[in-house]
Amino acid sequence: MTAAPQTTATTTISGWGGYPTQEAQVIIPRSLSGCKTELERHSSLIARGMGRSYGDSANAATVLQTTCCDHFIAFDDKTGLLTAEAGVTLRDILKITVKHGWFLPVTPGTSYVTVGGAIASDVHGKNHHVAGTFGQHVVSLTLLLGTGEIVTASPTHLQDLFHATCGGMGLTGVILVATIQLIPVKSAQITQKTIKAASLEEACEAFEVYSASTYSVAWIDCLATGKRLGRSVVMLGEHSDSGGLNLTVKDPVTVPIHTPAALLNSMTMRAFNIAYWAKAAHDKTQTVPLQPYFYPLDALGGWNKLYGKAGFVQYQFVLPKADGVSNMRTILTQIAESGAGSFLAVLKQFGPANKNLLSFPIEGYTLALDFKMSSSVVALLHRLDDMVAGMGGRVYLTKDAVMKELTFKATYPEWQEFEAVRHKYGALGKFASAQSKRLGLA
Amino acid sequence: MRKILILGATSAIAEHCARIWAARGDALYLVARNEERLKTMTADLIVRGAEQAHSFCVDLNDMQKHVALLDAAETAMGGIDTVLIAHGTLSNQKACEQNVEQTLAEINTNALSVISLLTHIANRFEAKQSGTIAVISSVAGDRGRASNYVYGSAKAMVTAFTSGLRQRLHKSNVAVVTIKPGFVDTPMTASFKKGLLWAKPDHVAPKIVQAIDKRKYEVYVPTFWWVVMAAIRLLPVRVFLKLTF
Ligand SMILES: Cc1cc2nc3c(=O)[nH]c(=O)nc-3n(C[C@H](O)[C@H](O)[C@H](O)COP(=O)(O)OP(=O)(O)OC[C@H]3O[C@@H](n4cnc5c(N)ncnc54)[C@H](O)[C@@H]3O)c2cc1C
Numbered sequence: 001m002t003a004a005p006q007t008t009a010t011t012t013i014s015g016w017g018g019y020p021t022q023e024a025q026v027i028i029p030r031s032l033s034g035c036k037t038e039l040e041r042h043s044s045l046i047a048r049g050m051g052r053s054y055g056d057s058a059n060a061a062t063v064l065q066t067t068c069c070d071h072f073i074a075f076d077d078k079t080g081l082l083t084a085e086a087g088v089t090l091r092d093i094l095k096i097t098v099k100h101g102w103f104l105p106v107t108p109g110t111s112y113v114t115v116g117g118a119i120a121s122d123v124h125g126k127n128h129h130v131a132g133t134f135g136q137h138v139v140s141l142t143l144l145l146g147t148g149e150i151v152t153a154s155p156t157h158l159q160d161l162f163h164a165t166c167g168g169m170g171l172t173g174v175i176l177v178a179t180i181q182l183i184p185v186k187s188a189q190i191t192q193k194t195i196k197a198a199s200l201e202e203a204c205e206a207f208e209v210y211s212a213s214t215y216s217v218a219w220i221d222c223l224a225t226g227k228r229l230g231r232s233v234v235m236l237g238e239h240s241d242s243g244g245l246n247l248t249v250k251d252p253v254t255v256p257i258h259t260p261a262a263l264l265n266s267m268t269m270r271a272f273n274i275a276y277w278a279k280a281a282h283d284k285t286q287t288v289p290l291q292p293y294f295y296p297l298d299a300l301g302g303w304n305k306l307y308g309k310a311g312f313v314q315y316q317f318v319l320p321k322a323d324g325v326s327n328m329r330t331i332l333t334q335i336a337e338s339g340a341g342s343f344l345a346v347l348k349q350f351g352p353a354n355k356n357l358l359s360f361p362i363e364g365y366t367l368a369l370d371f372k373m374s375s376s377v378v379a380l381l382h383r384l385d386d387m388v389a390g391m392g393g394r395v396y397l398t399k400d401a402v403m404k405e406l407t408f409k410a411t412y413p414e415w416q417e418f419e420a421v422r423h424k425y426g427a428l429g430k431f432a433s434a435q436s437k438r439l440g441l442a
Numbered sequence: 443m444r445k446i447l448i449l450g451a452t453s454a455i456a457e458h459c460a461r462i463w464a465a466r467g468d469a470l471y472l473v474a475r476n477e478e479r480l481k482t483m484t485a486d487l488i489v490r491g492a493e494q495a496h497s498f499c500v501d502l503n504d505m506q507k508h509v510a511l512l513d514a515a516e517t518a519m520g521g522i523d524t525v526l527i528a529h530g531t532l533s534n535q536k537a538c539e540q541n542v543e544q545t546l547a548e549i550n551t552n553a554l555s556v557i558s559l560l561t562h563i564a565n566r567f568e569a570k571q572s573g574t575i576a577v578i579s580s581v582a583g584d585r586g587r588a589s590n591y592v593y594g595s596a597k598a599m600v601t602a603f604t605s606g607l608r609q610r611l612h613k614s615n616v617a618v619v620t621i622k623p624g625f626v627d628t629p630m631t632a633s634f635k636k637g638l639l640w641a642k643p644d645h646v647a648p649k650i651v652q653a654i655d656k657r658k659y660e661v662y663v664p665t666f667w668w669v670v671m672a673a674i675r676l677l678p679v680r681v682f683l684k685l686t687f
Contacts, residue, residue, distance in 0.1 A: 030452075030629055031479050068454075068629070071482045072489035085482075095465070096490060 013063065016304050017054035018311025019373045019401055022434055028065045032085065032176050035144055038064055039174065039430075046433040047170040049114030050089060053121060054314040055401030056434035057169050064174060066116050073177060077102065080182035081139065086116030086175040091249070091298075098247040098290065102182035103239070105137035109346075111295045116175040121398035122167030122359040125294075126215035126237065129207075129351035133361060135166030136354055142177040146430030150176065164421040167359035169397055171431050171441060172422055189243035190215070190293040193236040196282040200230025200332065200347075204325045204365065207234070207349040214238050222345040222369055225336045229329060232347060233280040240287055248289060252301030307372050312342075315381060316360075316368035316396040317388045318350060324365045327391045331384065335369070338380050342370035357418040360396045368399070378402050397435065405440035415441070443493050444468040445519040447512075449502060449559060450529020452479045454628035455578065458647030459526060464492035471515040471522070472497040474529070494519060502529050503551055505558045512562055524654060525563050527556055527577045532630045533593040545592050552596035557603055564607055567616040575611075576619040576654045577604050581662065583622070584671045587687060601660075608659060617657035621650055624667040639670075 014021040026048075029035045039045070048058040048065045066087035073083040077100040082093065090104060091111035097103070108123040117123075122135040131137075140154035143165060153162040165172045193213075197203035203218045210216055215237035224231045297303055304312070319327045328347075335341045346368045353362040371377045385395060385407045394411035395403055409415055419442060422428050428442045446463055448456050451472035460470055464487040472487075472495065474480055480497035487495040496518045500507050515522055533548040556577065567573035582590055583597030601620055608618035625631065625640045646663045653661040662668040677685075 028629070028632070031476075031482060033478055071486035073482075073485055075489045 013048075013051070013059060014311065015054045015056060015058060015401070016052050017313050017370075017373070017399075017401060018304060018307065018309070019313060020056055020059070020434070021311075022056070022059040022061070024060065025062050026065055027062065028068050030068045032069060032144075035064060035066075035069065035174055035176060036148060036150070039144060039146075040148055044430055044432050046431055046436075047086075047116060047120070047174045049087065049117035049120075050112050052110055052113045052117065053398040055399060056438070057121075057398055057400070057436075058117075059434040060432060066114060066174075069176070070114075072096070075100075080184060081179060082182055083177060083179040084115055085177055086119075087114050089114055090118065094247060094290070095249055097182055098185070098188050099245050101184055101186065101245055103185040103290070105181060105183045106131055106134040107294055108134075109295065110298055111291075112298060115178050115180070116170075119166055119175055119178060120168060120170045122354075122356050123398070124350070124361050126217045126348065128361055129211060129216070129349055130214060132351065132354055133166070133356070133359055135356050135359065137181050138166060139179040139181055141165065141175055141179070143172065144174040144176050146173060146426035146428075149426075160421050161425055163356045164358075164418055167356040168418065169358065169435065170433065171418075171436055172425060172427050173431060185239045185245075187240040187243040188245050188247045188290050189240040189287050190237045190290060191240045191285060192288050192293060193285045194280055194282070195234040195236070196280055197230075197232045197234050199228065200232075200329055201325060203230060203232045203234055203347060204328075204349070210234075210236050211349075216349065218347040220332075220345045220347045220367070222332055222335050222341045222367075223339070225333070229336065230332055230347075237293060243287060248291060250291070250299065252299055254301035307370070310373040312370045312372045313377065313381065313401050314368060314370050314399040315384065316366060316399045317384070317393050318360065318362055318366040318396070319364050319388065319391050319393040320362060321364040323391070327393075328365050328367065331367070331387055334384065334387065340371050340374075340377060340380060342372075345369035357414040357421070358397065358412055360394065360398075362394070364393070366396075368396075400435065403439065405438065408439040444524050445471075445522050446524040446526065447471045447473070447515045447519075447522045449473045449525070449527045450578075451497070452476055452483060453528045453530070453578075453630070454643040455623065455626060455646055455650065456526060456528035457483065458643045459528075459650055460487055460492075461490055462647060462651045464488075464490040464495070467491050467493050469494040469519045470496070471519055473500060473502070473511055473515075475499060475501045502555045502559070503547075505555060508558050508562055512559075512566065516566075522563075522566075523572065524574045525559075525576065526650075526654070527559060527575070529555070530578065530630075533590065533596075535590050535592055538592040548592050549596045549599075552593060553599040556600050560603065560607060564611060564616070568611055568614045571615050574617045574619065574654055574657055575604075575607075576621060576650070578621050578623065578650075579604065581622050581624050581667050581671050585675050585682075589687060605660075619653050619658055620660045621653060622660065622662045622667065622671075624662065624664060624670070 010023050012021050013024045027038050029038050042062050045062040045064050046060040048063040069085040070087040071085045075082045080102040106125045118134045122133045124133050142152050144150050195206055213236040218232040218234040220232040348366050350361045381402050389407050389411050452474040470492050477499045484495040484497050498511050530552045538545040579600045580597040582594035583601045586594045604618050604620040627640050627642050641664050649663040
């Protein structure tokens with residue numbers, strides 16, 4: 001019955017990729033007023049949710065973890081309007097709303113993320129081309145500012161703060177509460193259609209042909225070269241009309257320990273890629289439950305440990321649509337030559353960018369893949385960064401662990417406006433992460 | 443639908459139990475001393491599916507109020523059929539050793555206030571010949587150890603009391619469930635270094651709810667603590683004295 005916050009002694013924390021790590025004091029306030037008290041007690045900190053960002057965006061010497069601020073405030077099953085504390089996870093939301101016929105307007109590839117994290121990274125899902133980002137469905141949010149003041153921001157009120165906070169990587173303040181507009185669904189099932197694409201060009205063509213499809217994503221074999229470069233399985237999805245609203249939420253099977261990194265060498269990856277592509281059926285339609293469709297990896301808890309102790313970096317970049325396909329081919333060739341890429345390569349077409357200052361998506365093509373961490377990988381990523389920047393693209397901050405300040409400032413041109421908003425609302429210096437320092441933000 | 447009274451409702455373990463009950467559509471009555479957190483929790487439990495969620499803000503050390511809060515809970519839910527007593531503080535052993543008042547205060551919170559509540563509840567349930575009373579005791583009560591015997595002795599009292607109460611109420615169809623958690627990673631234990639023996643509240647809560655459903659007698663959560671504590675109890679004093687835990 002103690003009201004004190006849960007403050008751990010110093011522990012080692014990291015993002016989901018396990019790289020880089022940092023010694024940190026982790027504070028877990030038990031209530032929203034506890035967040036304010038802790039903010040006043042520390043000179044500088046960063047908010048942290050479930051730590052599902054891959055790199056160092058939720059790392060700092062002091063982190064304020066929101067996982068005990070995980071209460072629902074209101075849910076209207078007539079309108080689909082949901083208000084919750086920032087530490088509520090998407091998984092918790094689904095357990096409550098799906099049975100009433102409401103689903104997340106946008107969801108990332110794991111349900112183990114908090115509402116605060118989803119807003120701070122302005123996450124996108126397989127429906128970006130039709131629905132935009134998570135932030136575009138936030139009706140309003142309550143933010144704890146660096147001054148200790150608590151304010152409500154929305155697309156119509158304190159707009160500058162709202163558009164800096166959505167996608168702002170925790171650097172404008174601590175999101176305490178958010179109201180989100182959910183979307184109506186008739187079933188907890190997805191009708192999925194799979195199409196095999198023999199090359200990158202075919203995959204991108206499929207995105208055009210099926211642009212009206214609600215969900216679309218391609219799993220790409222990024223080790224294939226030459227004519228087969230970019231061969232992929234394009235997966236389309238629509239919410240089903242039938243099958244009932246019963247959501248099956250299974251607990252994950254857990255990977256207990258770090259596996260020897262050798263398990264994931266390029267031979268096994270290649271074998272996996274070939275098997276995956278060969279197994280996929282062309283032009284096949286089937287009905288699958290929401291959980292495995294959106295969150296295939298959630299069935300395996302702690303899968304990140306498969307990369308061994310050194311960790312990994314997930315690299316996700318976007319290239320503008322103009323020349324996007326040929327530019328993507330150039331980068332894929334580079335990755336294939338390095339032989340360091342993973343089987344988890346996901347290709348997706350993005351719709352137009354939004355007004356959020358540091359939001360990642362721009363209209364074009366995005367690719368995400370894992371690199372097992374090593375010193376040569378950092379150099380490779382810097383090379384890729386330069387190529388991406390040169391093509392007018394950018395790298396996703398919530399996955400980034402190595403980007404240079406210059407690259408960031410060149411590819412996120414609104415960073416100065418972002419800093420101005422932070423200055424106006426007392427965030428400079430108060431909210432800082434290992435990432436924000438690396439990227440040269442104040 | 444169960445009508446459940448939770449004492450010390452804002453404790454991490456109790457809150458996770460409450461969420462399971464809410465999802466099942468039970469009626470809940472929460473008692474704790476932090477008004478803000480009670481308000482937050484009641485709203486949360488309603489969204490999670492609770493048929494009703496009420497709250498009563500009180501420091502359970504104030505035993506004068508025990509009758510009033512039981513009356514209030516009965517009125518609000520139209521009766522009580524299940525009680526979970528989960529309040530408590532993890533005593534600062536070193537400080538208690540130097541301070542009698544602090545020691546007695548810990549015993550008061552962790553044992554006497556529980557016994558006061560149990561006495562009132564037992565009589566009410568005995569009269570209506572039904573009900574389930576669950577109490578969070580602790581493995582610490584199984585054998586007093588240098589590192590936390592103030593807390594441990596209070597829990598030993600709770601364990602012994604519930605054992606006797608179980609026997610008394612058995613013929614009245616009232617179940618008394620004694621729950622003995624091992625190390626649980628909660629705000630109460632935040633400053634401890636966590637090892638393999640530690641469990642998360644969301645792992646422990648389903649086991650507690652299940653024990654209550656099945657009207658078990660005494661349960662260790664996680665179960666392996668039964669073995670650990672059996673071994674610790676069996677250690678000869680001569681060996682026990684040399685250990686440092
Ligand atoms: C398997 C997997 C699949 C993924 N798929 C996708 C995908 O498809 N699309 C996509 O966009 N992303 C994806 N992600 C990334 C993930 O959605 C984001 O990193 C998300 O932000 C993680 O949320 P979190 O609660 O874990 O936040 P954390 O990782 O803890 O924090 C991430 C950032 O949010 C900030 N933050 C967290 N909480 C708050 C708060 N309350 N107030 C202010 N700032 C806060 C932190 O400071 C940090 O900058 C994926 C991640 C994984 C592990």
